[in-house]
Every structure is written in C-alpha cells, then in structure tokens.
Amino acid sequence: MTEAVTVSVPLYKFYKNMKKAHPNSGCYLKDELFIPMRPEFRKDIGDNVKPPYLIEIIAKYVKEDFFEIFPEDVRPWNAMLLWGTKYSRSSLDMDPYNWTATSTVIRGHKRWKVAIYDIVLLH
Numbered sequence: 001m002t003e004a005v006t007v008s009v010p011l012y013k014f015y016k017n018m019k020k021a022h023p024n025s026g027c028y029l030k031d032e033l034f035i036p037m038r039p040e041f042r043k044d045i046g047d048n049v050k051p052p053y054l055i056e057i058i059a060k061y062v063k064e065d066f067f068e069i070f071p072e073d074v075r076p077w078n079a080m081l082l083w084g085t086k087y088s089r090s091s092l093d094m095d096p097y098n099w100t101a102t103s104t105v106i107r108g109h110k111r112w113k114v115a116i117y118d119i120v121l122l123h
Helices: 011-020 039-045 056-062
Strands: 028-031 081-084
Touching: none
Parallel strands: none
Antiparallel strands: 028 081
C-alpha cells in the first residue's frame, strides 16, 4: 500500500486486467457518476437501507437524506460504484461530510480490520 497510485483508465482496460491481480497488486474502480447517470440501476439499489440490527433511535436518521438540502454543486453523491478485484484494499479513509455507506459484496468477501483506541477528551 505504500506505493499505491491513482490512475484513470477506460472500463474495458480495468476489466481486461482484473484477473492479473495478486496479493501485492489488487485494485478497484471507483465511479461517482456511473449510478447517478443511470436511473435504471439506481432504482434497483433502492433508498437508504434500514438494516434490522439498527436500533430505532439510529434508524430514524437513515430514513432521510439530509444531503438534499446542500447546494447541488457541493452535494455528495448518494450512490457510487466501487468495483474491486481480488486482493483490492484501501487505506483507512473518511467519506465526505462523514457520509455513511452501505456496501454490498456481489461475489467474494469483504474483510475489515478494526482498531479500538481509548480516547481521552480534554476540556
């Protein structure tokens, strides 16, 4: 991951090279416009998901899309295509405006590393 790079390539080139991935060279395609520009795909995804394990107090906040009140030129997308090859991974990151995402793995599996730290707040 120390030598990770971001490049822009046509979809056919990404697809053609997918099977060449190995433990030191996984990659993923990220496209913020693919789904918003294709309403037929967007309707298949549905609205914000309410997972059954969320407690009611949290669930009431995922029913609304508060990004709708942002000016259109700074509004984050509400659906994004992220297509990873085998061995794809990314570093720890934070989405714009603390956006919360629901991910779906179509084939394969997703692993998370979680680190819990004690946080001391100084007043």
